Amino acid sequence: MSDSPQTCVTVEEELPLNVVAGSGDDLHNDSSPQTTSSTRRCPAFSSCCKDRHYRKLAICSIVCGVSCIGIKALISSVKAEVTKDPKEADVHLRQAKKWGIISVVTLVAILASLPILMALISYLLTLKD
Structure with a gap:
């Protein structure tokens, strides 16, 4: 800075x-x-607003998503920046974007399913008694 x-x-x-x-x-x-x-x-x-390599999306997917998938997005982002071949860089950019979005959506799905699973477990425990 x-x-x-x-x-x-x-x-x-x-x-x-x-x-x-x-x-x-x-x-x-x-x-x-x-x-x-x-x-x-x-x-x-x-x-x-000019994050061409989806680096900020990858970092946010590590922090606000599933970390192991976010690390895959960050690796693809770095590969896209380092690669000299435009076609290969485009492939890595698409992978970085895909893995970043998948990471955040997976965490949201897990957090949304927790109350449903708790209700199901509670229902099954009451049936057992």
Whole structure:
């Protein structure tokens, strides 16, 4: 991590605002561009959304999923980054994505089935008595 704080920069640019028919009065129907300051560029946000190798998905699948399947996703992610051949890298990317999703879905399925299994065990124990 760097010592300098990351700041978001607001960029002002000229954008023509098109008037839609029937959306307002005709007094301001000129076609001159108006200045807007709605465009924001934040380097911290843009870097988190460009995870080409599904590394963050793999790490989240280790922490928030079944760890052994998540490790398989992380290995595929690292192989995809290191590999020079684009076709082989694409195969590893698909495997990393697949294993990461499988890991998280498996943990959710296990957690969802626990109350059902507890109810079944409770029912079987009452039948035994």
